[in-house]
Amino acid sequence: MEKLSSRAKLADVARLAGVSSSTVSRVLSHPEVVAEATRQAVMDAVAATGYRMNHAARNLRKGRTGSVVALVPNLGNPFFAKILDGMGRELAAAGYGLLVADTLDGQGRDTALVRFLDPSRADGIILMDGLVSSGHLDAPDQPPVITACEWIEGAALPRVMLDNREGGRMAVQHLLGLGHRHIGLIGGPAQNVLHRSRLQGATEAAQHVRLTVMTGDFTLQAGHAAAQAWIAMPQADRPTGIFAFSDEMACAFVATLVRAGFSVPRDVSVIGFDDIELVSHIAPALTTIRQPKRELGRLAARVILDRIEGREVQPLTLLEPLLMLRETTAPPSPRP
Amino acid sequence: MEKLSSRAKLADVARLAGVSSSTVSRVLSHPEVVAEATRQAVMDAVAATGYRMNHAARNLRKGRTGSVVALVPNLGNPFFAKILDGMGRELAAAGYGLLVADTLDGQGRDTALVRFLDPSRADGIILMDGLVSSGHLDAPDQPPVITACEWIEGAALPRVMLDNREGGRMAVQHLLGLGHRHIGLIGGPAQNVLHRSRLQGATEAAQHVRLTVMTGDFTLQAGHAAAQAWIAMPQADRPTGIFAFSDEMACAFVATLVRAGFSVPRDVSVIGFDDIELVSHIAPALTTIRQPKRELGRLAARVILDRIEGREVQPLTLLEPLLMLRETTAPPSPRP
DNA sequence: GAACTGGTTGCAATCGATTTCAAAGCAGTG
DNA sequence: CACTGCTTTGAAATCGATTGCAACCAGTTC
Numbered sequence: 005m006e007k008l009s010s011r012a013k014l015a016d017v018a019r020l021a022g023v024s025s026s027t028v029s030r031v032l033s034h035p036e037v038v039a040e041a042t043r044q045a046v047m048d049a050v051a052a053t054g055y056r057m058n059h060a061a062r063n064l065r066k067g068r069t070g071s072v073v074a075l076v077p078n079l080g081n082p083f084f085a086k087i088l089d090g091m092g093r094e095l096a097a098a099g100y101g102l103l104v105a106d107t108l109d110g111q112g113r114d115t116a117l118v119r120f121l122d123p124s125r126a127d128g129i130i131l132m133d134g135l136v137s138s139g140h141l142d143a144p145d146q147p148p149v150i151t152a153c154e155w156i157e158g159a160a161l162p163r164v165m166l167d168n169r170e171g172g173r174m175a176v177q178h179l180l181g182l183g184h185r186h187i188g189l190i191g192g193p194a195q196n197v198l199h200r201s202r203l204q205g206a207t208e209a210a211q212h213v214r215l216t217v218m219t220g221d222f223t224l225q226a227g228h229a230a231a232q233a234w235i236a237m238p239q240a241d242r243p244t245g246i247f248a249f250s251d252e253m254a255c256a257f258v259a260t261l262v263r264a265g266f267s268v269p270r271d272v273s274v275i276g277f278d279d280i281e282l283v284s285h286i287a288p289a290l291t292t293i294r295q296p297k298r299e300l301g302r303l304a305a306r307v308i309l310d311r312i313e314g315r316e317v318q319p320l321t322l323l324e325p326l327l328m329l330r331e332t333t334a335p336p337s338p339r340p
Numbered sequence: 341m342e343k344l345s346s347r348a349k350l351a352d353v354a355r356l357a358g359v360s361s362s363t364v365s366r367v368l369s370h371p372e373v374v375a376e377a378t379r380q381a382v383m384d385a386v387a388a389t390g391y392r393m394n395h396a397a398r399n400l401r402k403g404r405t406g407s408v409v410a411l412v413p414n415l416g417n418p419f420f421a422k423i424l425d426g427m428g429r430e431l432a433a434a435g436y437g438l439l440v441a442d443t444l445d446g447q448g449r450d451t452a453l454v455r456f457l458d459p460s461r462a463d464g465i466i467l468m469d470g471l472v473s474s475g476h477l478d479a480p481d482q483p484p485v486i487t488a489c490e491w492i493e494g495a496a497l498p499r500v501m502l503d504n505r506e507g508g509r510m511a512v513q514h515l516l517g518l519g520h521r522h523i524g525l526i527g528g529p530a531q532n533v534l535h536r537s538r539l540q541g542a543t544e545a546a547q548h549v550r551l552t553v554m555t556g557d558f559t560l561q562a563g564h565a566a567a568q569a570w571i572a573m574p575q576a577d578r579p580t581g582i583f584a585f586s587d588e589m590a591c592a593f594v595a596t597l598v599r600a601g602f603s604v605p606r607d608v609s610v611i612g613f614d615d616i617e618l619v620s621h622i623a624p625a626l627t628t629i630r631q632p633k634r635e636l637g638r639l640a641a642r643v644i645l646d647r648i649e650g651r652e653v654q655p656l657t658l659l660e661p662l663l664m665l666r667e668t669t670a671p672p673s674p675r676p
Numbered sequence: 677g678a679a680c681t682g683g684t685t686g687c688a689a690t691c692g693a694t695t696t697c698a699a700a701g702c703a704g705t706g
Numbered sequence: 707c708a709c710t711g712c713t714t715t716g717a718a719a720t721c722g723a724t725t726g727c728a729a730c731c732a733g734t735t736c
Contacts, residue, residue, distance in 0.1 A: 011459070011481050013722055024686045029724055039684060059460040060405060061722035064396040064691050071407075071439065079425035080634070082418030082618075089415040092442050101439045101461075103407065106428050123347075124395040124692095125437075145347050224621040255621055262623035282418075285560040285591055286622050287598035298416070349692055360716045365694055375714060397692035400721050460722095 012053035021049035032057070071101035072308055073126040075116055077133040077154075079106045083250075083278055083297065084132065087153065090301025091130065098309050100127070107133045114140065123147050128308040131161070134197045148311035152304035154197055162311065164304040164321040168198055171293045171325035172205025172247075175275045178291070178327055179245035183335045184273060186214040188243030190230045190253050192222050202249050202277065216243050220253050227256030234272070235264055244272055244336040251276040251283045254290055258332060269334035279328050288331035296323055348389035357385035368393070407437040408644055409462040411452055413469040413490075415442045419586075419614055419633065420468065423489065426637025427466065434645050436463070443469045450476065459483050464644040467497070470533045484647035488640035490533055498647065500640040500657040504534055507629045507661035508541025508583075511611045514627075514663055515581035519671045520609060522550040524579030526566045526589050528558050538585050538613065552579050556589050563592030570608070571600055580608055580672040587612040587619045587628055594626070594668060605670035615664050624667035632659055 018025040023042060030038050031046040038046075049055075063069055072095055076084045092102045103126060107116045117136045120126050128147050134154030141149060141159065150162040179187055187210050192199035207215065218233055220226030227248060234242055234257075248254035254276030258268050268274055268288055276283060279294035303321055310317045354361040359378060366374050367382040374382075385391075399405050408431055412420045428438045439462060443452045453472045456462050464483050470490030477485060477495065486498040515523055523546050528535035543551065554569055556562030563584060570578055570593075584590035590612030594604050604610055604624055612619060615630035639657055646653045 014724095015722080025723080026686060026688095026725075027684085030685085033724080037684080042684080056458055057460070058400075058722050059458075060396055060400040060403075061460075061691090062724075064394075064400045064693095065722080065724045067396075067691070069396065071437075073437075079428060080422045080617075082421055085418055085421040086416045088440065089442060092415055092440060093444075096441065101409075102441070103437045103439050104424065104428060105432065105438070106425060108429075122392055122395075124393070124397075224617065228621065252618065252621075255618065259621050259623040259625070280618075281416075281560065282588065282591060282616075282618055285564065285588075285595050287595040289595070350694095351692080361693080362695080362716060362718095363714090366715090369694080373714080378714080394692050397721090398694075400723090401692080401694045403721070 012055045013058065014055075017046065017049045017053050017055045020053060021046045067123070068127050069123075069125060070099065071103045071126055072128045072130060072305070072312075073103040073105055073120045074130045075105050075107050075120065075133055075136075077107050077135070079104065082280055082282075086281075086297035087132075087301035087304075090298035091305045092301075094302045094305035095309070098305075100309070107136065121146050121149070128312045130304050130308050131156075135195070148308065150304065150308050150311060150317075152300065157197060160319075162307055162317050162319050162321075164300060164307055164323075166295045166300065166323045166325055168201035168325075169205035169208075171277060171295075172202035172207075173209040174205075174325060174327050175202075175247045175277065175293050176206045176209035178275060178329075178333065179247065179273060180209065180213065182245070182273060182333060184213070184243075184245030185336075186216070186243045186245070188230075188234065188246040189215065189217045190220045190227065190246065190248040190257065191217060192220060192249050194219065199249060206247060214243075216241075220249065222250040222253060224252045224256040227253030228260050231257045231260035231264075235261070235266075242272070245333070246272055246274045248274065248276050251278045251280045251290060251292055254292065254332075255283055255286070258288070258290070269332050270337055273333040273336070275333055279326075284328070284330060291330045291333040292328050294326040294328050296326075299323065348391045349394065350391075353382065353385045353389050353391045356389060357382045403459070404463050405459075405461060406435065407439045407462055408464045408466060408641070408648075409439045409441060409456045410466045411441050411443055411456070411469055411472075413443050413471070415440065418616055418618075422617075422633035423468075423637035423640075426634035427641045428637075430638045430641035431645070434641075436645070443472060457482050457485075464648045466640050466644050467492075471531070484644065486640065486644050486647060486653075488636065493533060496655075498643055498653050498655050498657075500636060500643055500659075502631045502636065502659045502661055504537035504661075505541035505544075507613060507631075508538035509545045510541075510661060510663050511538075511583045511613065511629050512542045512545035514611060514665075514669065515583065515609060516545065516549065518581070518609065518669060520549070520579075520581030521672075522552070522579045522581070524566075524570065524582040525551065525553045526556045526563065526582065526584040526593065527553060528556060528585050530555065535585060542583060550579075552577075556585065558586040558589060560588045560592040563589030564596050567593045567596035567600075571597070571602075578608070581669070582608055582610045584610065584612050587614045587616045587626060590626055590628065590668075591619055591622070594624070604668050606673055609669040609672070611669055615662075620664070620666060627666045627669040628664050630662040630664050632662075635659065 014025040014028050018028045028046050031043050095102050105116050114136050118140055123145050126147050129149040131151045132153050134156055152164045155163040218230045254274050258274050276290050276292035279292045283290040307317050350361040350364050354364045364382050367379050431438050441452050450472050454476055459481050462483050465485040467487045468489050470492055488500045491499040554566045590610050594610050612626050612628035615628045619626040643653050
């Protein structure tokens with residue numbers, strides 16, 4: 005019954021069903037065009053042989069690969085994991101595989117992109133690193149590329165992202181609403197697009213109060229360093245409300261302060277960005293701006309699928325940030 | 341100079357170089373067998389046409405796919421992200437792509453496996469979910485499968501994993517060494533292999549002291565629940581040292597206790613498992629058993645590559661756990 | 677009965693790279 | 707000069723599924 009040795013191919017099924025391989029192929033991909041009786045016979049033969057299609061052959065013939073590649077700056081970051089999760093599911097549902105690659109955050113940044121910018125490697129590319137140079141994106145027959153989370157200034161690539169400016173504004177407005185009049189920012193690298201938008205939103209909201217900007221890079225280490233800088237300031241110059249551009253920085257900032265004997269939110273309020281799952285389960289729970297990560301992945305997947313299948317796509321898909329009010333923000337304590 | 345319209349193929353390069361396509365193919369894959377002069381001419385033609393190989397065609401001919409699939413139980417978990425990172429790099433270096441898929445933690449668990457258990461989809465599979473049923477693994481012409489992190493009891497699949505039993509032992513021994521005589525365990529699901537090995541190690545080490553086991557599932561919520569259970573115990577019955585089988589549970593446990601007015605490690609010592617990066621940057625910093633995650637990914641990649649390329653592999657690759665001594669463990673306070 | 681219709685099916689070409697086999701070229705040797 | 711041995715190259719088959727085109731059949735219809 006089962007033909008166990010050396011994998012059945014289309015022709016084998018055809019022989020068993022007494023039809024040509026064209027017909028078998030048709031039953032499998034356009035069942036509606038073949039007569040009921042034949043279809044049944046073929047299906048039986050398929051079952052009997054345990055036939056499974058050879059993807060390489062189909063891909064060669066159809067000129068596609070069946071997979072989409074996600075290029076992330078740093079796979080180790082838990083933030084991306086959740087996004088990939090959403091992406092993976094959406095793509096799987098549409099019959100595509102998700103190939104992940106790391107741009108290795110700096111060094112071979114463009115190599116990774118170039119490697120996949122090839123219609124025989126991927127049907128589409130979801131770029132999540134805003135720092136690759138857009139110079140490679142103009143050759144012909146390239147698979148479609150979109151950006152998610154981050155984006156590339158000046159490139160005409162569809163974007164799927166959070167309204168970062170609004171997020172920045174919300175964070176600062178929250179601190180202002182609590183009564184803070186000196187806001188500290190722990191930002192990202194100056195050239196980073198997320199940094200720039202969040203900074204813009206924050207600045208707009210903080211127009212009439214004092215603003216101190218510290219440079220970071222979204223990592224735990226940067227949060228730690230910012231805390232030490234804060235501690236080193238004369239007390240009168242310390243911002244009473246801190247807005248960190250990532251939860252990791254916010255977390256490390258709080259921890260370093262607590263370890264140095266300060267208390268959050270009594271001595272300083274802190275608000276983060278992203279809403280990584282873990283930060284709501286530590287003490288004190290971090291107040292933060294939430295990015296709908298899984299949703300973002302899902303939407304990015306949908307957009308790349310639209311592009312792959314030739315449908316028109318909006319140049320910009322914007323997600324709304326959400327303020328997660330928790331325990332690290334409070335009105336400033338009155339100065340003695 | 342550049343032939344920009346419709347992608348050059350082998351035959352185009354051949355025509356330009358004045359040789360046959362066989363020769364071009366040879367220059368590209370076995371350069372040593374072709375004469376220096378010809379090779380040079382071909383290389384020039386390749387450069388001039390901007391030729392890039394068509395992977396589908398090569399894969400069809402060579403009967404391989406060029407990618408390896410990692411099946412993870414839950415892509416959203418930051419723990420896996422780091423492992424995938426290590427895997428991705430190692431595989432990329434060997435010319436393979438990393439395809440990730442989620443087993444969706446329960447529901448369609450086996451579907452994902454079966455979908456990829458197909459030599460035309462993947463050259464190899466790295467299985468990181470110990471709960472798929474091994475029943476599918478015996479058909480012929482299947483790509484090689486190995487397990488990483490978790491494994492399947494009774495299946496003869498190569499394993500790459502931490503010495504979980506030793507990790508469990510180390511954790512408990514650490515608590516014992518501090519003077520704790522009543523140890524609490526926050527475990528995983530009873531059927532989970534990680535749970536079983538860690539439990540075994542822990543039990544061995546705790547032979548002569550009191551041991552209280554709470555069931556969890558590695559998530560933050562489980563840690564939270566365990567904390568509430570601890571709080572609800574009569575004071576004399578509360579374990580003074582807690583060993584949680586994941587950092588997330590440990591974290592949530594600590595946070596819930598702190599929020600309820602307890603202090604860690606004064607009222608209870610807590611040690612976690614995994615050493616997720618974030619837990620060393622919160623206050624109090626979590627004492628934990630470290631798994632070398634990136635290394636584990638890298639090794640798993642190497643093992644699957646060995647299997648793919650037909651080399652012999654060890655049935656078991658065991659990594660050593662490491663005690664990360666931080667701030668959540670201390671000698672028990674004397675009972676009043 | 678011829679012509680025409682619409683629904684099914686098969687033939688054969690095709691996708692692009694790899695590889696087997698044999699031929700061609702060339703040098704050295706008896 | 708014929709022959710052997712070696713390197714280098716090309717022609718053609720191959721991997722397995724898809725699809726344009728043509729053939730075919732059974733009904734209509736005139």
